Amino acid sequence: MTELAPKTTSGTTTDAVVAQPVPLVEAKNLALRIPIFKANDRSIKISPLRLLTDLYFGRTKRAVATLLEDVSFKVHHGERLGLIGSNGAGKSTLLRVLAGIYTPSGGKLTVRGSAKGLFDVSMGMLQDATGLENIYMRGLQMGLNFDEIKELIPGIVEFTELDDAIEKPFNTYSSGMRLRLAVSISTMVEPDILLLDEWLGAGDARFSTKVQDRMNALVEKSRGLVIATHNENLMRNLCTHGLVLSKGKVLYCGELDEALAVYKDHGEQDAPAKLDGRQRGASAG
Amino acid sequence: MILEHALDFKRWHRWLYVAWFNFVVTYRKTTLGPFWLLAGPALFIVILGGLYSHVNGVETDIFIPHLAIGVILWTLIGGFVTKSTTVYQRNRAQILQGSMTLIEITVVDIISIVLQFVHQLLIAVVVFIVYSHQLSWYAFVSLIGIAILVANGFWLSIVFGIIGARYRDLNQIIAAVMRVAFLATPIIWMATSTRGQAMGIYLLINPFYHFLEIVRAPLLGMSISMTSWIVVLTMTIGGFILANEMHKRFARLVPLWV
Numbered sequence: 001m002t003e004l005a006p007k008t009t010s011g012t013t014t015d016a017v018v019a020q021p022v023p024l025v026e027a028k029n030l031a032l033r034i035p036i037f038k039a040n041d042r043s044i045k046i047s048p049l050r051l052l053t054d055l056y057f058g059r060t061k062r063a064v065a066t067l068l069e070d071v072s073f074k075v076h077h078g079e080r081l082g083l084i085g086s087n088g089a090g091k092s093t094l095l096r097v098l099a100g101i102y103t104p105s106g107g108k109l110t111v112r113g114s115a116k117g118l119f120d121v122s123m124g125m126l127q128d129a130t131g132l133e134n135i136y137m138r139g140l141q142m143g144l145n146f147d148e149i150k151e152l153i154p155g156i157v158e159f160t161e162l163d164d165a166i167e168k169p170f171n172t173y174s175s176g177m178r179l180r181l182a183v184s185i186s187t188m189v190e191p192d193i194l195l196l197d198e199w200l201g202a203g204d205a206r207f208s209t210k211v212q213d214r215m216n217a218l219v220e221k222s223r224g225l226v227i228a229t230h231n232e233n234l235m236r237n238l239c240t241h242g243l244v245l246s247k248g249k250v251l252y253c254g255e256l257d258e259a260l261a262v263y264k265d266h267g268e269q270d271a272p273a274k275l276d277g278r279q280r281g282a283s284a285g
Numbered sequence: 286m287i288l289e290h291a292l293d294f295k296r297w298h299r300w301l302y303v304a305w306f307n308f309v310v311t312y313r314k315t316t317l318g319p320f321w322l323l324a325g326p327a328l329f330i331v332i333l334g335g336l337y338s339h340v341n342g343v344e345t346d347i348f349i350p351h352l353a354i355g356v357i358l359w360t361l362i363g364g365f366v367t368k369s370t371t372v373y374q375r376n377r378a379q380i381l382q383g384s385m386t387l388i389e390i391t392v393v394d395i396i397s398i399v400l401q402f403v404h405q406l407l408i409a410v411v412v413f414i415v416y417s418h419q420l421s422w423y424a425f426v427s428l429i430g431i432a433i434l435v436a437n438g439f440w441l442s443i444v445f446g447i448i449g450a451r452y453r454d455l456n457q458i459i460a461a462v463m464r465v466a467f468l469a470t471p472i473i474w475m476a477t478s479t480r481g482q483a484m485g486i487y488l489l490i491n492p493f494y495h496f497l498e499i500v501r502a503p504l505l506g507m508s509i510s511m512t513s514w515i516v517v518l519t520m521t522i523g524g525f526i527l528a529n530e531m532h533k534r535f536a537r538l539v540p541l542w543v
Contacts, residue, residue, distance in 0.1 A: 034541050096540070101383040103537035117383060124378030128313045129306065137306045140299045141384045169313075 023074040024112050024193055024224040025098060031106030032068040032097060032248075067093045068104070068248045075193070075224045075241075082239035082256060083228040084263045090248040091228035095119070095195045098226060113192030113223060118200060121186040122178060131166040131173070131181050138185045149188075156184045159214070183211055187218055194222035198229050232260065287443060287529050290388040300389065304396035322404045326356045330412065337473045346416045348475070353412040354501045355472035357405045358434075362493060363463055364398040365438035370449035370456040372442050377543045387536050391442045399435060409504075423503050430500035437496065437521055440528035447535045450542040470494050492520060 068090050075081050083091040096102045097109065099117040124141075125134050135156055139149040157166050160180040165173065173181070183200055200211055219225055219238065229235055235242070235256065242259025244251040244266065252262040312318040330353050338348035372394045379385040385393075413420070449455040469484070470493045476484070488494050495513040502509045 034538065096381075096383070099383045101381065101540050105537075119382050120378065121382075124382060124384075126306070126310050129310045133306060133310065137303060138384070140303050140306075141379055143299070143384075145299070146302060 022112065023076045023110075024079075025073075025075040025115070025226070026110040027074070027098075027107065028072050028109075029107035030068055030071040030094075030097065030104045030109055031066070032093060032102060033064050033066050033105045036063055036065045066248055068097065071107070071245075071248075071250050073243055073250070073253045075226060077223050079241055080219070080225040080227070080239045082235040082242045082259070083226065083245060084235070084242050084259055085228075085245035088247075089245040091245055092119075092197050093248075094245065095197050095226060095228055098193075099195050111193065115193040115195060116189060116191035117195030117197065118186050119195075119197050121182040121200065125170050125178070125182065127171040128169055130169055131160070131162055134170055134181065135185055135188075139188055142189050144188065152188055156188070159184045159210070180211075183214065187214055190218060190221050192222060193224040193226070194218060196225070196227040196229070199227070199231065199234055235260070287388055287440075287532050288525065290386070291392050291439060296389070300393050300396060304393045304400060307393070307397050308400045319401075319404050322401055323408055326353070326360065326405060326408050329356055330408070333473070341474055341478050343475060343478060346418075350409075350412055350416055350418050351475060351501070351505060352473065353409050354504055355470075355497065357402065357409055358497055358500055359467060359470070359472055359493075360405060361398065361402040361434070361438075362496060363467070364401065365395070365434075365441055366445070366463060367456070367459055368394060368398060369438070369442040369445035370459050372446040373450045373539055373543050374453075380540050380543055387443070387446070387532070387539060391439060391446060395435065395438050395442060398438065419506075420504065421506060423506065426503040426509070427500045430496075430503065433517055433521060434496055434500060437517075437524060440521075440524040443528040443532055444524070447531050447539060450539050451535075466491070466493055470497060472497070492516060 071090075071094065073081070083094060085091050093102065095117055096119065097104055098111065098115055099119070100111070100115065124138065126137060129137065132153070135153060136146070136149055139152070140146070144152075157163070160166070160177070162173075162177060162181065165177065170178070170181075200215060225238070227235070227238060239256050241254065242256040242263075243253045244259050244263045246266060251266055252259050308319070312321065315321055317324070330349065334349045334352055335345065337352065338345045341348060343351075372391060373380060373387065376385070376390045376394075379390060380387070412418070445455060445459070469487065469491055471484075471488070476482070476488055476494070489512065495516040498509055498513045499517055502513075
């Protein structure tokens with residue numbers, strides 16, 4: 001805990017939790033800079049004809065985009081870190097870095113244990129394959145063996161409440177059925193460190209509680225959690241710590257209440273007037 | 286090393302299953318299923334086989350087996366080359382969910398293409414029976430040829446996959462190149478015929494010709510020239526070094542590009 005707070009705010013730490021010697025996740029000065037190719041400055045606003053001229057003569061410029069800069073934090077065993085920030089602050093990017101999808105271009109990241117995220121759970125389904133085949137397919141992709149998946153199947157079928165529909169092609173499913181299947185498939189593997197980009201739980205009300213239970217169970221089983229959400233209530237219920245991000249930089253890292261307060265202050269000070277309303281709305285849920 | 290990952294045999298049964306699923310599901314809604322894979326080459330051989338043997342002035346019992354193997358191998362080579370440019374874009378979901386590594390995705394894609402090829406071998410078998418073509422023990426050399434060809438498909442997929450993820454132009458370029466390459470490679474004509482020799486030096490610098498030769502020549506009972514072996518092996522080694530280097534440098538950027 002002492003280590004979690006940045007040096008400048010070390011005075012605010014408490015002695016309630018004994019710091020673990022080895023953190024699950026240790027990020028030190030993480031940076032993610034990527035070369036991008038900017039579109040032409042001259043935009044469609046000037047003339048709609050630009051669409052045509054740019055198609056043939058559009059030149060792109062090379063530039064470097066900084067997605068994350070100087071991000072440092074630690075997550076210890078049992079800690080749940082909430083990522084706070086407005087849209088485009090780098091929350092999802094940071095989660096993908098932790099999951100090992102994006103490789104940081106600077107700094108040091110140590111992850112002890114398996115870190116898996118629930119990102120875009122509905123993506124990557126085979127439309128013409130049956131629900132059952134999709135379970136096998138995605139399970140194999142996630143690193144499970146054929147036999148391991150076989151054992152998990154009854155549980156998944158029961159959870160999704162698809163019954164006989166599990167043998168029907170995925171593209172015949174309703175949106176609720178699709179989500180249920182996607183959620184249950186994505187939660188097949190239980191990681192040590194759970195990474196969540198927004199809390200899952202849509203569909204019909206009855207199923208929603210089921211998803212909630214599933215998600216809660218997953219959180220309980222994991223040794224550490226990092227979640228990005230705009231839902232403040234959820235974050236208060238779930239998280240022990242908060243990390244405030246703004247334009248890829250860490251504004252604050254430490255106690256959750258403090259972090260939420262910092263985020264609010266920051267929103268009032270820095271956000272452009274026209275964006276303010278949207279940010280407010282988002283952070284309220 | 287990319288090879289280390291690709292030859293991780295503990296994972297191979299998973300990759301085979303994934304490729305198999307992809308293959309099966311592709312033809313799920315068609316009545317004839319994967320037999321459609323046979324329709325294209327079969328039509329080509331039945332309808333154009335007679336014509337082109339006439340154009341080339343070669344007997345059909347020599348020309349048709351040559352054409353059949355050529356067309357099937359071209360589907361395999363063309364599959365490797367054209368599909369490689371989009372391999373990472375097509376598997377965007379797996380990349381962004383972090384469920385599969387780039388190497389895994391590449392291997393699965395290669396296996397799917399090889400599965401199609403294995404299917405199409407049926408055509409060669411039928412043609413060999415119809416023309417009672419005799420195979421000698423020497424024909425087994427073509428298995429080595431196939432292995433080398435598939436290995437080249439693997440490194441090419443990594444190189445083109447990475448470039449294709451960044452520059453979507455590559456897919457268009459390759460499609461255009463492959464159309465010309467089909468006609469510039471001795472498939473519907475024979476390199477040994479007098480008319481075929483008009484290609485001259487261009488044939489030597491056509492890598493597709495050499496890859497075709499190391500598989501096709503043993504099946505037709507012809508010898509493989511030393512030049513073909515040198516070109517093929519040089520490309521294999523050079524390709525793997527290039528793919529390894531590109532993977533090391535750019536693999537981290539692919540998730541941002543797709």
